[in-house]
Amino acid sequence: MPTKHSTKKEATAKPKAAPRARKAKPEGAVPHLRIRVRAYEHKILDASLRQIMDTAARYDATVNGPVPLPTEIKKYTVNRSSFIDKNAREQFEMRVHKRLIDIINPNPKVIEALQNLSLPSGVNIDVKMM
Numbered sequence: 251m252p253t254k255h256s257t258k259k260e261a262t263a264k265p266k267a268a269p270r271a272r273k274a275k276p277e278g279a280v281p282h283l284r285i286r287v288r289a290y291e292h293k294i295l296d297a298s299l300r301q302i303m304d305t306a307a308r309y310d311a312t313v314n315g316p317v318p319l320p321t322e323i324k325k326y327t328v329n330r331s332s333f334i335d336k337n338a339r340e341q342f343e344m345r346v347h348k349r350l351i352d353i354i355n356p357n358p359k360v361i362e363a364l365q366n367l368s369l370p371s372g373v374n375i376d377v378k379m380m
């Protein structure tokens with residue numbers, strides 16, 4: 251009489267997980283603009299944020315922020331000389347400062363005014379509608 255023996259693989263096999271479902275927005279969720287601003291110089295970044303917040307306040311929009319996000323620091327170490335002073339090194343770093351602003355329930359006038367803003371060069375802006 252043949253008997254069936256379970257192998258170790260069969261005993262530890264896990265059922266396949268169902269594919270992840272996307273998070274549904276809860277009912278009554280208020281749409282908002284999420285503005286993420288990045289720059290190398292914090293003074294220029296703060297001036298740009300002030301300009302964005304003044305524009306939003308001019309059209310009576312509710313603003314949350316600015317929320318400071320962690321500063322991204324990239325460090326580089328370079329040889330000073332390639333031959334005699336091999337052990338002498340220089341260190342450089344680049345800092346990317348980041349801030350986050352939420353504009354809750356923006357009306358079309360606010361969005362249009364934000365699109366027409368003239369911000370300084372070196373400021374990177376990402377806008378998402380959530």
